[in-house]
Amino acid sequence: xxxxxTLFDKIWEGHLVDRQxxxxxxxxxxxxxxxxxxxxxxxxxxxxxxxxxxRPEATLAVADHNVPTTDRSxxxxxxxxxxxxxxxxxxCADFGVPYIEVEDPRQGIVHIIGPEQGFTLPGMTIVCxxxxxxxxxxxxxxxxxxxxxxxxxxxxxxxxxxQPARNMRITVEGARPPGTTGKDLILAIIGKIGTAGGxxxxxxxxxxxxxxxxMEGRMTVCNMSIExxxxxxxxxxxxxxxxxxxxxPMAPKAGAWEQAESAWRGLPSDDGxxxxxxxxLSADQIVPQxxxxxxxxxxxxxxxxxxxxxxxxxxxxxxxxERSLAxxxxxxxxxxxEVVVDKVFIGSCTNGRIEDLRExxxxxxxxxxxxxxxxxxxxxxxxxxNQAEEEGLDKFFIEAGFEWREPGCSMCLAMNADKLEPGxxxxxxxxxxxxxxxxxxxxxxxxxxxxxxxxxxxxRIADVRELV
Amino acid sequence: MEKFTKLxxxxxxxxxxxxxxxxIIPKQFLKTIKRTGLSEGLFxxxxxxxxxxxxxxxxxxxxxxxxxxxxxxxxFGCGSSREHAPWALLDAGIRCIIASSFxxxxxxxxxxxxxxxxxxxxxxxxxxxxxxxxGANAVVTVDLERQEITGPDxxxxxxxxxxxRKHCLMNxxxxxxxxxxxxxxxxxxxxKRRREQPWL
Numbered sequence: 041x042x043x044x045x046t047l048f049d050k051i052w053e054g055h056l057v058d059r060q061x062x063x064x065x066x067x068x069x070x071x072x073x074x075x076x077x078x079x080x081x082x083x084x085x086x087x088x089x090x091x092x093x094x095r096p097e098a099t100l101a102v103a104d105h106n107v108p109t110t111d112r113s114x115x116x117x118x119x120x121x122x123x124x125x126x127x128x129x130x131x132c133a134d135f136g137v138p139y140i141e142v143e144d145p146r147q148g149i150v151h152i153i154g155p156e157q158g159f160t161l162p163g164m165t166i167v168c169x170x171x172x173x174x175x176x177x178x179x180x181x182x183x184x185x186x187x188x189x190x191x192x193x194x195x196x197x198x199x200x201x202x203q204p205a206r207n208m209r210i211t212v213e214g215a216r217p218p219g220t221t222g223k224d225l226i227l228a229i230i231g232k233i234g235t236a237g238g239x240x241x242x243x244x245x246x247x248x249x250x251x252x253x254x255m256e257g258r259m260t261v262c263n264m265s266i267e268x269x270x271x272x273x274x275x276x277x278x279x280x281x282x283x284x285x286x287x288x289p290m291a292p293k294a295g296a297w298e299q300a301e302s303a304w305r306g307l308p309s310d311d312g313x314x315x316x317x318x319x320x321l322s323a324d325q326i327v328p329q330x331x332x333x334x335x336x337x338x339x340x341x342x343x344x345x346x347x348x349x350x351x352x353x354x355x356x357x358x359x360x361x362e363r364s365l366a367x368x369x370x371x372x373x374x375x376x377x378e379v380v381v382d383k384v385f386i387g388s389c390t391n392g393r394i395e396d397l398r399e400x401x402x403x404x405x406x407x408x409x410x411x412x413x414x415x416x417x418x419x420x421x422x423x424x425x426n427q428a429e430e431e432g433l434d435k436f437f438i439e440a441g442f443e444w445r446e447p448g449c450s451m452c453l454a455m456n457a458d459k460l461e462p463g464x465x466x467x468x469x470x471x472x473x474x475x476x477x478x479x480x481x482x483x484x485x486x487x488x489x490x491x492x493x494x495x496x497x498x499x500r501i502a503d504v505r506e507l508v
Numbered sequence: 509m510e511k512f513t514k515l516x517x518x519x520x521x522x523x524x525x526x527x528x529x530x531x532i533i534p535k536q537f538l539k540t541i542k543r544t545g546l547s548e549g550l551f552x553x554x555x556x557x558x559x560x561x562x563x564x565x566x567x568x569x570x571x572x573x574x575x576x577x578x579x580x581x582x583x584f585g586c587g588s589s590r591e592h593a594p595w596a597l598l599d600a601g602i603r604c605i606i607a608s609s610f611x612x613x614x615x616x617x618x619x620x621x622x623x624x625x626x627x628x629x630x631x632x633x634x635x636x637x638x639x640x641x642x643g644a645n646a647v648v649t650v651d652l653e654r655q656e657i658t659g660p661d662x663x664x665x666x667x668x669x670x671x672x673r674k675h676c677l678m679n680x681x682x683x684x685x686x687x688x689x690x691x692x693x694x695x696x697x698x699x700k701r702r703r704e705q706p707w708l
Contacts, residue, residue, distance in 0.1 A: 064672040080541035120539035171589040187591035189620035236583040292707035
């Protein structure tokens with residue numbers, strides 16, 4: 041009898057094109073997402089070498105990082121941003137890549153639109169020149185970020201040269217307490233294992249708190265696998281997954297659907313499969329989480345305090361903590377709930393989906409954004425925006441004083457006009473609180489959409505459980 | 509890609525942990541459509557203050573201006589997949605990075621650009637960090653074929669590297685060219701996939 045295999049093992053072995061004697065593998069790539077920032081040099085490389093694109097139909101392109109989130113009728117004001125988007129359009133035309141135009145209602149963040157369109161399916165290998173490609177692992181697909189040289193390699197060969205990753209399983213036992221979300225789970229996980237905790241591994245998330253999550257919540261969890269050091273996160277596909285996919289534009293149609301679903305049902309890890317690393321958390325211990333520092337592992341419960349570097353495990357960490365506190369303008373021991381914010385950003389590939397906007401709207405409804413706070417809602421895609429407007433969520437936000445924007449990556453990395461000024465403090469639903477990430481000198485506190493909405497209406501980091 | 513066989517040069521110390529790729533090259537430099545000229549953005553916020561004045565960052569100090577090697581703390585290159593990070597390092601003359609650990613995507617991106625990332629146990633990194641802090645006297649030799657680093661005092665440290673990556677780096681091989689030689693296997697895989705998973 042064959043040895044029990046993990047979900048990762050099954051996908052990996054199912055995509056092996058070649059294995060060299062030295063263990064190096066060539067794996068087949070089913071789907072390739074492309075955006076404007078990490079692709080121009082790859083297309084240029086193809087041109088210089090006179091190479092063709094092997095499977096344009098397995099590729100999907102969209103501009104997301106540079107696009108303005110305000111009125112788009114006048115185009116992109118910043119010249120470099122505009123050139124980058126125009127270059128993508130020209131490359132897609134030259135190489136026959138399907139491209140979703142900025143004006144198209146399907147436009148949005150690459151990791152939001154893949155699942156929305158049914159481009160993302162269980163059991164696939166999916167890559168993109170973007171580290172948050174791990175998002176698609178929520179469907180039980182092996183999805184990971186690659187550099188531009190690898191983007192070129194996939195465009196030319198539809199394969200990648202890879203070494204197999206190790207298996208890691210993180211189990212979150214029990215039911216998620218009220219007021220906590222997928223974001224709180226993943227922040228708690230990163231706080232526990234650290235930003236290098238998953239390096240060299242693919243993380244499979246399991247346990248009741250994970251399987252209870254909607255697809256939106258699962259995508260949030262898998263999205264931040266890279267912040268835990270893992271290139272990919274995985275969640276076994278189940279009826280929640282199949283229900284989400286069925287009927288999407290690029291999903292298998294009747295006839296093919298039954299065959300596909302039957303194959304997908306065989307993907308979950310076998311009983312007794314081996315994991316190189318196992319971590320278990322108890323969901324009932326998890327409360328809303330907030331970051332205090334400049335690394336995603338700098339996590340505290342909203343009821344907690346800014347930690348003291350004196351308690352650091354080693355000298356390197358202590359220095360890093362001192363540096364973080366200075367950058368963030370915080371003192372050790374301050375209750376995190378007393379920290380006042382200037383801006384609020386709700387959006388990104390981590391938390392720009394419809395469920396995220398519903399959770400934020402539930403807090404915003406009937407309240408007002410605090411005096412002096414600027415709060416942005418940036419839907420992850422045009423379809424998310426339309427859906428939110430059909431549900432009337434935009435009205436709750438606008439009446440409360442939030443700005444209702446056009447879709448894109450926006451202030452998650454501030455490549456467009458949305459950014460923090462030096463010293464400004466932001467409650468953000470994005471994924472990275474690195475120095476300068478949201479604008480030079482900007483101070484980022486990562487949290488869930490409901491928590492960010494709570495920060496907007498109170499003007500400080502607040503425990504959302506006291507507002508709902 | 510330029511071959512990497514043996515490199516002798518000044519090693520610069522960067523004793524920081526979790527150096528992320530946003531720190532190596534911030535977003536405003538990602539708007540380029542070229543691979544070259546990115547050294548102007550390398551470690552931008554560590555090198556320049558808000559008014560654009562130099563802050564005496566290690567790579568700008570006279571002793572390290574010609575550094576070819578960087579010695580850093582754990583989890584170097586974490587965060588974004590941007591290959592602009594190794595492009596910027598390469599553009600500034602850095603061909604080798606020594607740290608106690610690397611983030612996966614960055615590590616991989618280095619090899620695609622002729623940069624050798626070397627992971628060593630923390631105590632050995634600490635010793636090399638001490639060497640690097642000696643300024644222009646910190647001349648270190650990295651011999652890829654022998655998988656050996658020779659410090660300024662002649663002390664030797666062995667390092668591990670995946671044999672295929674070593675082979676590609678030593679010969680400056682083009683990955684795409686290598687993979688295209690396996691076109692028959694790729695086609696056979698695609699034919700099988702069409703039969704077994706027609707919904708794809």
